[in-house]
Amino acid sequence: MNIKLLVKYNPAGLVLFMVLMVGQLVWQASAQATSIIISAEFTPSRNNPNNKTFTNTSRLTGVCSNTHAAWCQANNVFSVATGVSSESTKMGNGVTDHGRGSIYFDMPEQRIITVTSDAGEVATLNLRITGMAFRYGHTDLPVDGWRSDTSDLRGCREVFGNLNVTNSIMRIIMRNDNGAGGCSSCSYGMLADREFEYHGLDIIYELETPEPLNIKNGIYRGASTYTRGGLGRDLDMGDGVNIPDPYLNIHFELTVNHIFALEFPPGSETAILQPLGDWSQWTDYKKVPATLRKDQHFTVSGSTNFSVNLNCEYLMPDGRCGISNGVSTVPLDVAITMPGFLGRADLGFAEALNYPLTQSFTHVPRFSPKDGATFQRRSYLRFEVNGDPIKEMVTHPGTQYKGRVTVIFDADM
Structure with missing residues (x-):
């Protein structure tokens, strides 16, 4: 992906x-x-x-x-x-x-x-x-x-x-x-x-x-x-x-003059989803993993409000992105964790801990520094497939599920 x-x-x-x-x-x-x-x-x-x-x-x-x-x-x-x-x-x-x-x-x-x-x-x-x-x-x-x-x-x-x-x-x-x-x-x-x-x-x-x-x-x-x-x-x-x-x-x-900066390590443009342990439970016992996940770490510095939105190559009806093997498409859950930042969408307001992201034109979540300016706060984006969609994926052995997800950080600068 x-x-x-x-x-x-x-x-x-x-x-x-x-x-x-x-x-x-x-x-x-x-x-x-x-x-x-x-x-x-x-x-x-x-x-x-x-x-x-x-x-x-x-x-x-x-x-x-x-x-x-x-x-x-x-x-x-x-x-x-x-x-x-x-x-x-x-x-x-x-x-x-x-x-x-x-x-x-x-x-x-x-x-x-x-x-x-x-x-x-x-x-x-x-x-x-x-x-x-x-x-x-x-x-x-x-x-x-x-x-x-x-x-x-x-x-x-x-x-x-x-x-x-x-x-x-x-x-x-x-x-x-x-x-x-x-x-x-x-x-x-x-x-x-x-x-x-x-x-x-x-x-x-x-x-x-x-x-x-x-x-x-x-x-x-x-x-x-x-x-x-x-x-x-x-x-x-x-x-x-x-x-x-x-x-x-x-x-x-x-x-x-606000600050806003993101730092991603090299290779962050690709996320390979894996079971939380490894694939041995599937290869040895045919036990379907409950979750396929990849956390992409980064640091964020900011003193102003900003929004985070998605643009999906494969867009699911509920706004989530999807990944596809050309035959089937399964939903991908994307969430962001940024300690020290408060997120809000509609009437909700909470610290950005595993905060769900979807593609939206009207309900884009916005984030604010919790205690003033924040410098190089360790954060991560989580990409995962959960539950029944994995059962669908394992019925297509030898294929590759992939999709492009654009994560858009838009600061009020």
């Missing part, structure tokens, strides 16, 4: 990639805008085969890129500088309250971002703005002596705040809903009775990415624009704020 193996996949592999950098660009139809790129990556690794999530690989700017990097890493948050600088000023009204005239931030609800590959595949992710980090000070005087007590914060929690510093005061605030709710307002009870400026304004964010197993290879791109400034802006900084650059464009670029 000859076996043909057909593997359909892109050998380049799968990696999800997004980057976050700060730059400047000029829109044809709008004012100057700050441009940011966010990135995340899924790379199958032998050192961490159980990983099923993306790693944020964005270029960090702002508060998480320096002294507070360890805190950000421990809390799984990332920051980007938004380009707000000393050109962005705000005039206080001298009123000590939690109103829009105070140091005030209204952060938007989470956004669902759609990214599309060059091949037209679509994926979605969630971007949550979970907090802000900012430095502020007086426009032309040292901050010493003017009110900087920011202990009275409403709507958020302060996770870091320095005392009066000669040039600027720095604060990190986080939303109480972790960015998963709607809009969230944060305001301090204090406000200097004079104009002050922001020396820096950073967004602290979380990125929720989809299941890597469900994304095909390709470069995915998407974008979303946030407005910033006063009332009605996505990033509302309260009344009296002056931001020359009102647009913040966030670009997403995702490169997905």
Whole structure:
């Protein structure tokens, strides 16, 4: 019996990639805008085969890129500088309250971002703005002596705040809903009775990415624009704020790179079926074997879903392949065993242990790595004839039963 193996996949592999950098660009139809790129990556690794999530690989700017990097890493948050600088000023009204005239931030609800590959595949992710980090000070005087007590914060929690510093005061605030709710307002009870400026304004964010197993290879791109400034802006900084650059464009670029590889030893293209013992029970005692079998071993590496189908030279009515001597045709049972992979067809779902295969156009079984990426897992294809068909075969001594079976591995790459 000859076996043909057909593997359909892109050998380049799968990696999800997004980057976050700060730059400047000029829109044809709008004012100057700050441009940011966010990135995340899924790379199958032998050192961490159980990983099923993306790693944020964005270029960090702002508060998480320096002294507070360890805190950000421990809390799984990332920051980007938004380009707000000393050109962005705000005039206080001298009123000590939690109103829009105070140091005030209204952060938007989470956004669902759609990214599309060059091949037209679509994926979605969630971007949550979970907090802000900012430095502020007086426009032309040292901050010493003017009110900087920011202990009275409403709507958020302060996770870091320095005392009066000669040039600027720095604060990190986080939303109480972790960015998963709607809009969230944060305001301090204090406000200097004079104009002050922001020396820096950073967004602290979380990125929720989809299941890597469900994304095909390709470069995915998407974008979303946030407005910033006063009332009605996505990033509302309260009344009296002056931001020359009102647009913040966030670009997403995702490169997905899975692995899928099969390794068969030489000679695997031919399977000779034998009794589980040998032919002596038949030759010596005319006892018909219960099973004729051949296991073809191979290794499989994969981090993505894939299907396994058959194409039969002799197709039986029930979808099984057959082998024939030209006079009679008997059914051949084909099964696959791949420890560490889960198989499903219709509503069934089970580990791929002696998982039956047939030729089908509508019920092709699909397999997924059970615990993330799997590397060089020892597996095998089992070909066998069982029971009564063997009784039919032994009535044709001196003939050869054979047939071609093509095993098709089709990975979602």
